[in-house]
Amino acid sequence: MIPALMPLHVRPDLVFERGEGCYLFDTDGNRYLDFICGIGVTGLGHCHPHLVAVLTEQAGKVWHNSNLFRIADQERLAERLVAATFADTAFFFNSGSEAIECSIKVVRKHHDTVGNPERYRIITFAGAFHGRTMAAISAGRQAKHTDGFEPLLDGFDRVPFGDLEAVRAAIGSETAGIMVEPVQGEGGIFPADDAFLSGLRQIADEHGLLLVFDEVQCGMGRTGKLLAHEWSGVEPDIAAIAKALGGGFPVGACLAKETPASAMTVGSHGTTFGGNPLAMAVANAVLDVFLTDGFFAHVCEMAELFRERLESFVAGNLSLFESVRGKGLMLGLKCCDDGANTDLMVALRERGLLAGPAGDNVLRFLPPLIIEPAQIDEALDILETTCTEFRG
Ligand SMILES: *Cc1c(COP(=O)(O)O)cnc(C)c1O
Numbered sequence: 466m467i468p469a470l471m472p473l474h475v476r477p478d479l480v481f482e483r484g485e486g487c488y489l490f491d492t493d494g495n496r497y498l499d500f501i502c503g504i505g506v507t508g509l510g511h512c513h514p515h516l517v518a519v520l521t522e523q524a525g526k527v528w529h530n531s532n533l534f535r536i537a538d539q540e541r542l543a544e545r546l547v548a549a550t551f552a553d554t555a556f557f558f559n560s561g562s563e564a565i566e567c568s569i570k571v572v573r574k575h576h577d578t579v580g581n582p583e584r585y586r587i588i589t590f591a592g593a594f595h596g597r598t599m600a601a602i603s604a605g606r607q608a609k610h611t612d613g614f615e616p617l618l619d620g621f622d623r624v625p626f627g628d629l630e631a632v633r634a635a636i637g638s639e640t641a642g643i644m645v646e647p648v649q650g651e652g653g654i655f656p657a658d659d660a661f662l663s664g665l666r667q668i669a670d671e672h673g674l675l676l677v678f679d680e681v682q683c684g685m686g687r688t689g690k691l692l693a694h695e696w697s698g699v700e701p702d703i704a705a706i707a708k709a710l711g712g713g714f715p716v717g718a719c720l721a722k723e724t725p726a727s728a729m730t731v732g733s734h735g736t737t738f739g740g741n742p743l744a745m746a747v748a749n750a751v752l753d754v755f756l757t758d759g760f761f762a763h764v765c766e767m768a769e770l771f772r773e774r775l776e777s778f779v780a781g782n783l784s785l786f787e788s789v790r791g792k793g794l795m796l797g798l799k800c801c802d803d804g805a806n807t808d809l810m811v812a813l814r815e816r817g818l819l820a821g822p823a824g825d826n827v828l829r830f831l832p833p834l835i836i837e838p839a840q841i842d843e844a845l846d847i848l849e850t851t852c853t854e855f856r857g
Pocket of ligand 1: 559561595
């Protein structure tokens with residue numbers, strides 16, 4: 466008999482009752498060092514006092530009134546994101562997939578508005594992950610996400626990640642845009658190099674295409690800058706953000722330059738829940754912390770330390786790991802044996818360290834951005850003991 470909860474995930478028999486900073490506590494009182502953060506969401510850790518204060522204050526005021534009315538915190542968050550990023554405008558949703566959906570719609574609507582309605586196709590990349598809506602799985606086109614859901618949405622052409630020549634070859638008279646993760650997450654923690662991103666910008670400009678960055682996972686501080694593409698100096702026309710934007714409260718956003726966003730007019734798109742007062746209060750609170758002097762410097766410092774420690778750990782465990790890869794505090798260990806990433810994830814969890822799997826046999830770490838050297842030491846200690854036992 467099917468369980469009451471639709472069985473879409475394999476989960477350990479473990480329920481977390483409480484979180485505090487970098488740690489989670491299960492119902493038996495066991496403590497876990499959370500280096501996956503609900504897949505890069507709780508960037509400020511658990512129960513950050515400023516987020517708790519803002520959320521509970523807002524909870525006593527107003528929760529929801531829909532986009533039929535002005536929402537002061539929504540306007541404020543949009544202004545702050547515009548001031549802090551490449552974007553001229555922003556619109557809010559409840560998830561990353563919805564932010565991607567809007568990004569795709571902006572690409573199509575822009576070309577329709579400027580008199581190229583035949584242009585609707587978007588070039589995407591092998592290993593990409595853009596979410597689980599029909600448009601998002603059509604864009605990512607990973608068999609494990611699309612099997613049984615065909616026909617997919619038409620309009621996506623996939624080429625190898627990092628291959629500018631393949632991008633050029635895929636462009637036709639119907640091509641409208643290019644969509645890429647500056648650091649591929651689910652696909653296996655592959656950072657795009659700066660030359661690839663600037664090559665994409667150049668190709669997009671030559672052919673009148675829109676460049677969309679999916680920063681749902683790598684954005685919002687994860688790499689040590691507010692948005693990951695800032696490292697490259699390359700600006701997109703559109704970007705989707707979500708995961709860490711709400712620190713655990715579901716919220717996503719589509720950010721865009723005036724062109725193409727000006728194609729989106731009253732009635733073009735909408736959402737009931739997106740940008741509601743609770744989500745907006747919390748996302749503003751997240752930004753309060755992110756925009757504090759020294760916050761990103763701390764992320765970069767911790768990232769450098771964690772990476773160094775992982776590099777030397779891998780060097781001492783070459784029978785288990787091939788390499789460290791990633792950017793900032795979005796790091797992966799490429800495992801040697803097939804499936805070792807999930808086996809290790811389970812073994813680490815049993816010893817109190819939460820990590821996640823990623824594609825390409827990678828063990829993924831997305832630690833809280835507020836970690837200190839003590840947490841890095843603790844994680845490495847658990848890695849060491851686990852791997853010693855693992856090697857047998
Ligand atoms: C998680 C993720 C999404 C989808 O976000 P949801 O909130 O799960 O819909 C899209 N793109 C990337 C890069 C992601 O990591």
